[in-house]
Amino acid sequence: MNAMAQDQRAAVWAVVDSDIGPLLLVATGEGLVTVGFHATEAVRDKTLERLGARLGAEPVHAPDSPLLAEAIGQLREYFAGERHDFELALDWSLITGFNRRVLRELASGVPYGAVVGYGDLARRVGQPGAAQAVGLAMGANPLPVVVPCHRVVESDGGIGGFGGGLETKRQLLALEGVLPQPLF
DSSP states (O other): HHHHHHHHOEEEEEEOOOOOOOOEEEETTTTEEEEEEEEEEEEEHHHHHHHHHHHOOOEEEEOOOOOHHHHHHHHHHTTTTTOOOEEEEOOOTHHHHTHHHHHHHHHHHSSSTTOHHHHHHHHHOOOOOOHHHHHHHHHTSTTTTTSSSEEOTTHHHOOOTTTTOOHHHHHHHHHHTOOOOOOO
16 A cells, blocks of 8 residues: 555544534544444444454544544534534445445435435435345444434334434434424
């Protein structure tokens, strides 16, 4: 691997506070590569170890890195209700095939304040019988919130599953006006 390619794969990380708890953000020279929920020290360390194996080097703690600055700022704006669309460079290298197609469609085709059914999303990517596979793609999403898997719900109106936990999904949907804000 040449030096430029290695620099693109070098990764930095930071943990930022949010309305849904601490988020682990990891970025490479290509863009944001991971958003991790519930970033306690144990969760963070396990995620960074797995990422290091996939990226070829463990990410470096660099909360002031310019690679993370824009993502941190845009996430703060999102949770403050000031941002409805993320305009970030994303590193899609951890996602391939069907999952990548589904997640790219989700990111570009399901706006803030809207939801889509698993089956509808499957149809959008040309695989009408693949609702379950869409669910698996949501569970494999390394960029939740930014690639808004919380906006994918069951066709019967159920909230569906969520890797960050159902309460986190409810909070994100309430923030976007899809569900009522919790009473307490």
